[in-house]
Amino acid sequence: MALLWFCFATAMIAGYVILDGFDLGAGTVQLLVAKSENEKAQVLRSIGPVWDGNEVWLVAAGGALFLAFPALYASSFSGFYLALMMVLWLLILRGIAIEFRNHIDNPLWKPAWDTVFGGASAILAFVFGVALGNVVRGVPLDANGYFFLPLWTNLLPGADAGVIDWYTLLVGATAFVALAVHGSLWVVIKTAGTLQEGTRALNAKLWRGLIALTLVISPLSFAIQPNLWKQFTTHPSGIVFPALALAGLVGVRVLSARRKDRGAFLASSLYLAGMLASVAFGVFPNVLPSNTAPDFSLTIYNAAAAEHGLVIGLWWFIPGMALATAYSMFTYRHFAGKVDER
Amino acid sequence: MLAVPFPYIATTAGWMTAELGRQPWVIYGLMRTAHGVSPQVSTGNGLFTLLGFMGLYALLGMLFVLLVMREIVHGPEATAVEEQSEPYSEPMRAQGGIR
Numbered sequence: 001m002a003l004l005w006f007c008f009a010t011a012m013i014a015g016y017v018i019l020d021g022f023d024l025g026a027g028t029v030q031l032l033v034a035k036s037e038n039e040k041a042q043v044l045r046s047i048g049p050v051w052d053g054n055e056v057w058l059v060a061a062g063g064a065l066f067l068a069f070p071a072l073y074a075s076s077f078s079g080f081y082l083a084l085m086m087v088l089w090l091l092i093l094r095g096i097a098i099e100f101r102n103h104i105d106n107p108l109w110k111p112a113w114d115t116v117f118g119g120a121s122a123i124l125a126f127v128f129g130v131a132l133g134n135v136v137r138g139v140p141l142d143a144n145g146y147f148f149l150p151l152w153t154n155l156l157p158g159a160d161a162g163v164i165d166w167y168t169l170l171v172g173a174t175a176f177v178a179l180a181v182h183g184s185l186w187v188v189i190k191t192a193g194t195l196q197e198g199t200r201a202l203n204a205k206l207w208r209g210l211i212a213l214t215l216v217i218s219p220l221s222f223a224i225q226p227n228l229w230k231q232f233t234t235h236p237s238g239i240v241f242p243a244l245a246l247a248g249l250v251g252v253r254v255l256s257a258r259r260k261d262r263g264a265f266l267a268s269s270l271y272l273a274g275m276l277a278s279v280a281f282g283v284f285p286n287v288l289p290s291n292t293a294p295d296f297s298l299t300i301y302n303a304a305a306a307e308h309g310l311v312i313g314l315w316w317f318i319p320g321m322a323l324a325t326a327y328s329m330f331t332y333r334h335f336a337g338k339v340d341e342r
Numbered sequence: 343m344l345a346v347p348f349p350y351i352a353t354t355a356g357w358m359t360a361e362l363g364r365q366p367w368v369i370y371g372l373m374r375t376a377h378g379v380s381p382q383v384s385t386g387n388g389l390f391t392l393l394g395f396m397g398l399y400a401l402l403g404m405l406f407v408l409l410v411m412r413e414i415v416h417g418p419e420a421t422a423v424e425e426q427s428e429p430y431s432e433p434m435r436a437q438g439g440i441r
Contacts, residue, residue, distance in 0.1 A: 078380030085391045089398055096402060103409050148382035 001311065002304040005068035006287070008317065010280040012064050014273045016057035017128070018182075019328075021272060022265075023047040023054055025183015027094070027121020028176070030114065033187075033198040038342075040114050044098060045339040046190035050331055051098065055091070056324065067313045071145050071303040072287045079139055079147040080131070083163045087127055094120035122176060129175020133168030136225050136279060137161065138291030145298055157224055159292050167224055174213040178272060181206045181252065185265040188256070190339050200256070207253055214249060214275075218242070221282070227289060228282035238281045245274025343414060 030043040066073045077084060097117035101110055137157050139147045152162035155169075164172075184203040188196055222228045232238050251267030283289060287303050290296040304310065364370055368378040 078382050081380065081383045082387055082391070085394065089394060092398065092402075096405075100405065100409070104412070146380075146382050148384075 001307055002068070002300040005064070005304065005310055005313070006280070006284070006300045009061065009064050009068060010277060012057065012061035014276045016054070016061050017179075017272050017276060018269045019054035019057055020051070021125070021179045022183045022186040023051040024121045024125045025179040025181070026187055027118045027183070028125070028180040029184050029187045029199055029202065031118030031122060033184075033202050034195060037110060039195045040110075041102075042191055042195055042339050042341065043187055044101070044117070046187055048098070049335040050328075052095070053328060053331055055095075060321070060324065064317065067317070068305055068310060069287055069298075069300070069303040070305050072298050075141065075145050075147065075298060075303075076288060079149055080134070080163065081148070082151055083127065083131070083149075087124065090120045090124050090127070094124065122180075125179040126172040126176040129172035129178075130164060130168045132175065132276075132279060133171030134163060135288060136171070136221055136228075136283060137165070137167055138225065138289035138297070140292045141288065141290035141296040141298065143296060145296065145303075157291075161291070167220060170213070170217055170220065174210070174217050177206055177210045177213055178268075178275075181210050182265070182268045182272060185252070185256065185261060185268050189261045189265060191341075192338055193341065203256060204253075207249075207256075211249060214245075221279075225283065225289065227286060231282050231284060235281075238278075241274050241278040241281050243274075245271050245278060248272075248274055346410060 026043055026047050030040050034040040034043050062073075093116055097113040097120065101113040101117070104110075134149070139149060140159060141147045150162045152164040153160055155162075155165050157165040157167040161168075181203060184199045184206065187199045188203065191199065248267045248269070248271030252264050252271065255261075255267055256264035285299045285301065286297045287300055288298040290298075305313075366375055367373065368375040
């Protein structure tokens with residue numbers, strides 16, 4: 001049952017990264033490609049009806065972790081306290097920027113909120129990558145399953161590392177570029193004209209960066225976290241996850257070069273899901289490895305809620321997610337097609 | 343128009359009644375607030391985020407007041423002008439136009 005919930009939680013996080021990932025990436029597109037006020041508004045309109053629905057997946061993923069792995073939830077929320085509070089501030093500012101922007105037609109007001117939106121989106125994409133890097137590297141858990149990380153120490157991924165070290169910085173950079181690629185494919189689907197052409201060009205450039213970062217980050221992860229090597233050698237079938245990620249990454253370039261934009265977006269979703277599944281498979285059975293004493297690692301077994309709670313959770317989780325999936329599909333169909341260019 | 347602040351007073355007061363009235367429990371009858379404190383988070387970090395939230399909320403509060411005041415000063419006539427610039431829709435014509 002704990003294993004089932006581990007798969008659910010991974011799927012929820014992958015769902016969040018794919019959905020909110022493209023609207024975070026759209027923020028980067030707005031920052032780098034959209035020049036005129038009208039183009040910036042078009043980028044915002046492309047995510048307007050869906051971005052807040054996408055963020056529900058973050059809450060739902062957090063809820064699933066709270067339900068299934070309360071020890072992990074308690075430990076990571078207090079250990080990453082500073083980092084998570086800043087994520088919360090960025091999410092608040094980003095949402096407010098989208099909502100406030102169109103209320104005053106003033107040459108200072110709109111660009112200011114566009115900058116807040118683009119900046120917060122880009123930093124969030126980066127910070128989520130840093131968080132993933134921390135899960136791979138491990139944190140200094142004590143015997144009670146708690147830890148506290150300063151934001152940074154000496155930037156080395158050793159035992160006294162902070163939230164930010166050179167490894168997690170690289171994972172953060174990879175996440176930023178990956179979501180920018182993902183978001184630019186969304187903007188290409190939703191727009192036309194010079195904005196679409198500019199976004200295509202950005203996508204092609206970013207893709208080269210992403211493949212380089214992916215090839216650098218993958219062997220480094222094996223060096224940082226020995227559990228990855230153990231998992232992939234004892235269960236070689238797990239190679240399917242990185243293979244899917246690689247197929248997705250190649251698919252992005254092949255399909256977007258042929259102007260099959262929807263296909264390219266799906267390929268980029270496959271890349272993100274494949275990368276996250278690879279991480280989940282690689283750290284398994286840990287949910288949060290300890291980088292000081294391996295015995296203190298939080299695993300799916302010692303962090304899971306009681307069996308009864310996990311079973312009851314299914315009765316709520318399955319209909320709840322079916323409902324969320326249904327209304328997401330409705331929204332995406334309803335707002336399909338390109339945004340107005342006015 | 344003068345009623346604008348009241349829903350905010352009502353929700354905030356209700357929230358505070360629930361939170362303060364429950365003390366010293368964080369989960370009534372099950373867990374004391376003192377037992378729910380994160381042992382690893384220092385006072386300084388708590389103070390930093392408290393100040394951060396106060397600053398952010400003060401900023402957002404002021405912007406909210408600014409926007410509400412603008413809407414009030416703007417008044418309902420402005421929307422009528424906006425609607426007139428577009429061709430009348432069928433139901434509006436049926437009602438004999440707008441204002």
